[in-house]
Amino acid sequence: MPDSNTAHEVLTVVFQVRHFDEHERAGRRSDAGHSAPELAVLLWQRALDPQRGAWSLPGGALGPTEDLTTSARRQLAEKVDVRELHHLEQLSVFSDPVRVPGTRTIASTYLGLVPVTSDPRIPDDTAWHPVAELPDMAFDHRVMIEHARARLAAKLSYTNIAFALAPDGFTMSELRDIYCAALGYQVDTTNLQRVLTRRGVIGSTGETARSGPGGGRPAAVHRFIDHALRVTDEFAALRPPN
């Protein structure tokens, strides 16, 4: 009996660092006055029961001839331009038999990252939400987002994964804002630059950016050396002998 009563779905936590307008979200600006960017997740609102009105992660049923990664990309193509998805990796599987009502459904979750520069057209039932204040979430989707966020934060410190969130060229201030948004705490610009250059993760293009209104020294433009995930701090301790 190869057939079963079990369905398999793929759900992707898509993150992007975004600015949210002040009039949308009162009383949330940095000291300097300009709004600080925040880590956002892409969600769609359920139009039908169960859990009508609650927000869900994008995704859907796994097709019979596709693997999980292909399925995740296919499903996201309806919500986000696939070319904008600079990183996609597998997270964990949620297999509680009663995690959703009806047919028993196993969910494989993915982490997807979109750079700040892209602003893909998204359907009407879909929106970016700051991870700091999530709406009512359907089923077990909230904990999936928490897992994804923890994974992202961890990898920011020992891989070059930020390449998938940053634009092609950027100033160190812009990159610091991205790290702050993704990590949820303040990061020192000076040390960020030193750590990433020492590890060979970023480098300087020759160019310089124009200084903003009110002056200030023009910033050097940097870029990520690699555009694929690389581990840059493999063993903090117990590393192999020379």
Add this chain to the structure above:
Amino acid sequence: MPDSNTAHEVLTVVFQVRHFDEHERAGRRSDAGHSAPELAVLLWQRALDPQRGAWSLPGGALGPTEDLTTSARRQLAEKVDVRELHHLEQLSVFSDPVRVPGTRTIASTYLGLVPVTSDPRIPDDTAWHPVAELPDMAFDHRVMIEHARARLAAKLSYTNIAFALAPDGFTMSELRDIYCAALGYQVDTTNLQRVLTRRGVIGSTGETARSGPGGGRPAAVHRFIDHALRVTDEFAALRPPN
């Protein structure tokens, strides 16, 4: 149509650090003359086609009312006493539509750890194999073992995961042998002790072990403080400010 033609199986990479007899495995002894322990994986040999005679990871079909972790434990109960399984964690999912012939089967893989002290009775078709020289492996099981080994090696350096491989009480030499076997390279006993005590991972019981034949100072007996997985080196860089 909730029914599907897709099956779901759970496969577990069970590791244990074991001694292999010299007459079984010629020419593999340390300088001192006593055989060094090695990292071993539990496999069973297929009696039926396809891939008859090749070796497989233990596991099987996911039951309709159990989650993945429960299923892994249940399947292993036939091979290994469950009480001996001191750690079990999810690895990745293998979802290539043609990864096995016949019904499309998705495999969720797990990492399981058994302490050196236990020697569970295992069925006749089942055996421990050193990971350094695996036999002919069925399907995609070889790469699953490689994933598991990489995960174990990584976690040994930034978590207390070795508690699941070590006995209740141990000397630092015994613990070093476990780390050497699992990592595949030499580890310095002195520094291992310092790293793990500073992190609060291990501590000294008052006791001392008897010295072996040929003398030598009796060793202090140590133990792991926690018996659940704990991350001990979360941020190597970019850690939050004070």
Add this chain to the structure above:
DNA sequence: ACAAAAGTGTTCGTGCTACACCCATGG
């Protein structure tokens, strides 16, 4: 006494943080 194994102390290098100080631009 001697060998063997365990434990301790010391030196060194490295990677990260924090903070002070210098540079370039717009007004």
Add this chain to the structure above:
DNA sequence: CCATGGGTGTAGCACGAACACTTTTGT
């Protein structure tokens, strides 16, 4: 010339690697 923001220098700390040295046992 001054405010604003970018960049550089430096001191200090915490961690881990390597290795010499001391301690405690058995024969």
